[in-house]
Amino acid sequence: MDDGAVPGSSGYVLGDADPELARLDALSEVYAPVTAVWLDSLQLAPGASVVDLGCGVGSVTQVLADRVGPAGRVTGVDAAARPLEVARRRAAAAGSVHVRFEQADVTTWEPEAPVDAVVGRLILVHLPDPVGLVRRAVELVRPGGVVAFQDVVLTTRAAQPALPLLTASNGWILTTFGVLGRPVDMGLRLGAVFSAAGLPDPVLTSGAPLERGPDALGWSIVGGDVTSLLPAFERTGVATAADVGPETFERRLREQAAAADAVLVNPLVVGAAARVG
Template sequence: MDDAPGYVLGNDDPAMVRLDALSRVYEPATAAWLDAAELTPGASVVDLGCGTGAVTLAAAERVGPPGRVVGVDTAPLPLAVARRRAAEAGHGGVSFEQADVTTWAPPGPVDAVLGRLVLLHLPDPVALLARLARSVRPGGVVAFQEVVLSTRAAVPPLPLLTAFNGWLLTALGRLGVPADLGLRLGAVFRAAGLPDPVLVTGQPLEHGGDATGWSIVGGDVTALAGAFERTGTATAGEVGPADFEQRLRAQAAAADAVLVDPLVVGAVARVP
């Protein structure tokens, strides 16, 4: 097993469902973070690790028709979804590139570089930020949003969610993926030579068995079942990925539970 950090959550159709659920749950927190970035009409923007394009399209709304937004991702399926959604929304200034996000660089200076939930999957976030910051014009923006996975909870506690949280944090720890990178963003920005960032946080609350966040958990279970096995965290028999989400939703409904989705932290800094 390669224990270097990397994207472990998959890019097949179930993963697309998970990404869409994540975008819906975190839309308000993402909007607050992008508002703090103060993207101006006509700006040129890069969205690194764009996935299905939720942040790319939100940035395009802020920079308007004169602006240009490029979404970059390694996976072809999310990019196909992103291209279709951009075309349906009529965003002519949006384009997408399939590339290795650890080495990709814009062809010229840009006004902003963004990324949501991408740094935790990369081997050296500091080096990436330092490199990309050199492509941002003076006074431009570097803005990244990351999660604190240890903060997901249910009230009252649900046995299946408690088990999942343990499996997730153990497996990611063994894979070298930082589950709490949101809390480290200030340090990452400073180590990359950027000023202290403005931090914008959000932690959605949902209620009952119909909460959207259960789809995120279910998608994680499906994607990570193999990683749980490889890391010796849990067997497929223990996890039961095929119906895990349904069982979790049933527990939540029976307990009338509140889901505390993981905290997200958005960092925004201007290049001197």
């Protein structure tokens, strides 16, 4: 789940503590190729102005900055302060002077002027009104600009052969999202969301990265998901800390992967991009 935290209006159920930030870094690395294909579909020109909603630690923001070049302008927007601190430090270290970050509610933030593109990765899954945010994005871009979102299909995470801990964690996560009223298949809903927001049929891209063995980065993402969601597990009665064993969960999961020489299917992500008339 994403880069960004969008508390308040969003009901974001993952945290922004240090383990969560590490999870976001692992997620960005695993999904970098899939994200690149999605961003290719935007056909951004050098010098373009782009907004990254729910930017988190700024991984996508930096990729966008590299694509539009120093003549462009990229703004990352997120409600959580801690990820933004990381994002600002990394942008400064990269010399990305054409990037800025703002702490704000993504559902109400406004740019100074219409932009060429608005994007958001793994953010709609956390919003009670995803169509509303996409409509809002349409209002922020100039005529002919692009609106693009990428989101996850949580039901597709799996291992071959099956691992008991992954099966258990999938159950905890899917049940918790269900209790909280959050869709577990937002990636597959993007076409319908774009249509409801008044956009034409989007260009769709997708990918489910595969990794093998105990050193897969995806195990860190699973461990981070479980650790970050533990308060929600307990609040909803889905699982307790004793059930999860958060301190040793990732180590035990990697041990099971090693014993089985397991292949991890990271969750499918789907990207959508459409041009505003």
